[in-house]
Amino acid sequence: MEIRTIIESGLLETYVMGIASEEEKLQVEQLSVRYPEFKEALTSLELDMELLAQRMAVPPPPLVFDKIEQEINEIKLRDQHLLKIDKPVDDQKERQSTAGGYIEVESSSSHMRIHKAWRWVFAAVFILGKIFLGFAIYYYLESRQAKEKIEELKQEIRKTTS
Structure with missing residues (x-):
């Protein structure tokens, strides 16, 4: 019991x-x-x-296992590549090879290198942002002024109908 x-x-x-x-x-x-x-x-x-x-249980999407397998294979290849390197890598040659138009991910400096074409894109985005900010402020002030004018007209209408 x-x-x-x-x-x-x-x-x-x-x-x-x-x-x-x-x-x-x-x-x-x-x-x-x-x-x-x-x-x-x-x-x-x-x-x-x-x-x-x-x-x-909810099965994962079909491509998840392929992605995991691909990442594992990349890690294995990277580890094998690191083991095969017998001589030290010339840092200057490596910098020159990455400076050919791609973003440098790991660096001893605090600056990031980007392709020259992207500089113009960033500049254009910055300028457009300033322009849109100016328009937003202008239309906000116009809207506020229009609301005040509408409120004044409403008060005039109330006075004349009373």
């Missing part, structure tokens, strides 16, 4: 979900060794939870 009460108390569920306290974990482990009925209920609950988890 006492084991049936413990089984129905919810102790097994908290144990299986991993939210049981240390005392409860110890109690479940001791009871499962002493009582075969308790051990059977625990095994049955674990199987039920596993089946439930499998039925509710």
Whole structure:
């Protein structure tokens, strides 16, 4: 009778979900060794939870495994490449090869190099931003002035109708 009460108390569920306290974990482990009925209920609950988890599982998008495999292969190739290097890399030659139009990612300086064409794009975006800011301020002030004028006209209409 006492084991049936413990089984129905919810102790097994908290144990299986991993939210049981240390005392409860110890109690479940001791009871499962002493009582075969308790051990059977625990095994049955674990199987039920596993089946439930499998039925509710959401499969990842189909390309996820390909991306993971590709990244692992790239890491392996990078590690193999690093192991094959016997002589130190000439830092000046490396800088010249990356200066051919691409962004330098790792550098000892605090500046970032970008392709010259992007400088014009950044300048154009900056200038357009200033222009749009000017228009926004202008139209905000115009809108505010128009609201004040409308309010004045409403008050004049109220005075004349009264």
